[in-house]
Amino acid sequence: MSAQDRCLSLIKYLLFVFNLFFFVLGSLIFCFGIWILIDKTSFVSFVGLSFMPLQIWSKALAISGILTMGLALLGCVGALKELRCLLGLYFGILLLLFATQITLGILISTQRSRLARRVKEIVLETIQKYRAKPERAAAEESWDYVQFQLRCCGWKSPQDWFRVPSLSSNESEVPHVPCSCYNSSATNDSTIFEKISLPQFSRLGPLARPRHSTDLCVVPENSYIYREGCEQSLQKWLQNNLISIVGICLGVGLLELSFMTLSIFLCRNLDHVYDRLARYR
Numbered sequence: 001m002s003a004q005d006r007c008l009s010l011i012k013y014l015l016f017v018f019n020l021f022f023f024v025l026g027s028l029i030f031c032f033g034i035w036i037l038i039d040k041t042s043f044v045s046f047v048g049l050s051f052m053p054l055q056i057w058s059k060a061l062a063i064s065g066i067l068t069m070g071l072a073l074l075g076c077v078g079a080l081k082e083l084r085c086l087l088g089l090y091f092g093i094l095l096l097l098f099a100t101q102i103t104l105g106i107l108i109s110t111q112r113s114r115l116a117r118r119v120k121e122i123v124l125e126t127i128q129k130y131r132a133k134p135e136r137a138a139a140e141e142s143w144d145y146v147q148f149q150l151r152c153c154g155w156k157s158p159q160d161w162f163r164v165p166s167l168s169s170n171e172s173e174v175p176h177v178p179c180s181c182y183n184s185s186a187t188n189d190s191t192i193f194e195k196i197s198l199p200q201f202s203r204l205g206p207l208a209r210p211r212h213s214t215d216l217c218v219v220p221e222n223s224y225i226y227r228e229g230c231e232q233s234l235q236k237w238l239q240n241n242l243i244s245i246v247g248i249c250l251g252v253g254l255l256e257l258s259f260m261t262l263s264i265f266l267c268r269n270l271d272h273v274y275d276r277l278a279r280y281r
Contacts, residue, residue, distance in 0.1 A: 008269055012079050015262045019075030026072055030065025033058045056138065075259065079266065087267040094260045101253065123155050123230070130178070132166045144180040150237065152230035153181035160229070179217045181225045 036058035071093055078086030108115065126143050129136060147153055154160030154177075162175040238245075 004269075008266065011262050011266050012082065015079035015259070015266065016076055018259070019072040019079065023069055023072035023076060026065045026068030026070075028065070029068060030062050033061030033063075033065060036061065075263065078263070082266075082270055084267050084270055087263050091260055091263045091267065094256050094263070098253065098256045098260070101249070101256075105249070120155065120231070124160070127155065127160050128164055130161075130164055130166055144178050147178070147180040147226070147230060150230055150233040151183070151226050152228050152233040153177060153226040154229050155231050156229040158225055158227065158229075177217060177225060182217050183224045183226050 037055065071090070074086050074090040074093070077083065078090050123143065126136070126139050130140055158177060158181060161177040161181070164176075
C-alpha cells in the first residue's frame with residue numbers, strides 16, 4: 001500500500017470515528033429532549049422553569065439532536081463507503097452552517113446597538129403587559145426565570161414593575177412585583193410578603209419557593225427583593241463569560257473547518273482510488 005493510500009485510509013477512518021462520536025452525541029441530546037418532555041414535572045421542580053418554556057426548550061433539544069444525528073450519519077456512511085455524493089452533501093451542509101454562523105457573527109457585531117434596543121423593547125413590553133394576556137405566558141415565565149437566575153428585578157430597576165397597570169391592587173397602594181424578584185437568600189423569613197392572584201389566572205396553591213409560582217408578591221417598604229436591574233446583570237454576565245463564548249464559537253468553527261477539509265480532500269482523491277482499481281480489472 002502506497003503512502004497516499006495509507007493517508008486516505010487514515011482520513012477516512014478519522015472522519016468516520018469523529019462523525020460516529022457526534023452521532024452518539026446527537027442521539028443523547030435527542031433522548032434528553034424527549035425525556036424532559038415526558039418527565040416535565042421533575043424538571044420543573046429541579047430547575048424552577050415553568051412548563052411552557054421548558055416544553056419549547058425540550059423540543060429544540062430534540063430537533064437539534066435529530067439534525068446532529070442526520071449530519072453525522074451522512075459523514076459516517078460517506079466516509080466508510082467512499083460515496084462521493086454523500087461526502088459532497090456532507091461538505092455542502094457544513095459549509096452552509098459555517099457561512100450562517102459567520103453571517104450571524106457579523107450581524108451581531110455590527111448591529112449590537114440595534115439588537116440591544118430591540119431586546120430592551122421586548123423586555124419592557126413583556127413587563128408592561130405582564131399577566132394581561134394568557135397567550136404571552138411563555139415569554140413572561142421565561143423572563144421570570146431570567147430574573148431568578150440572574151438575581152435581578154426589572155430592566156433598569158424594580159421601579160419598572162411599579163408602573164405596570166395589571167399589577168395594581170384595589171386593596172392596597174403597595175406596589176407589586178413577580179415572585180422571581182424576591183431574594184430568598186437575604187432572609188429566612190418567608191412571611192414578609194404575601195401573594196395575590198389576578199382574575200384571569202388561576203392560583204397555583206401555596207408558595208413553596210417564589211420561582212415556582214405565577215402568583216405575585218406584595219413588596220413592603222423594606223422588602224427583600226433584588227435591587228439591580230437585569231440590564232446590568234446581563235452585561236456583567238456577558239463580560240464574565242465572553243472568553244468562554246468566543247472560545248466555544250471558535251472551537252465549533254475550527255471543528256467544522258476540519259471536517260470540511262477532510263471530507264473534500266477524501267472526495268477529491270477518490271478518483272485516484274477508482275483509477276487504481278480500474279487498472280486491476
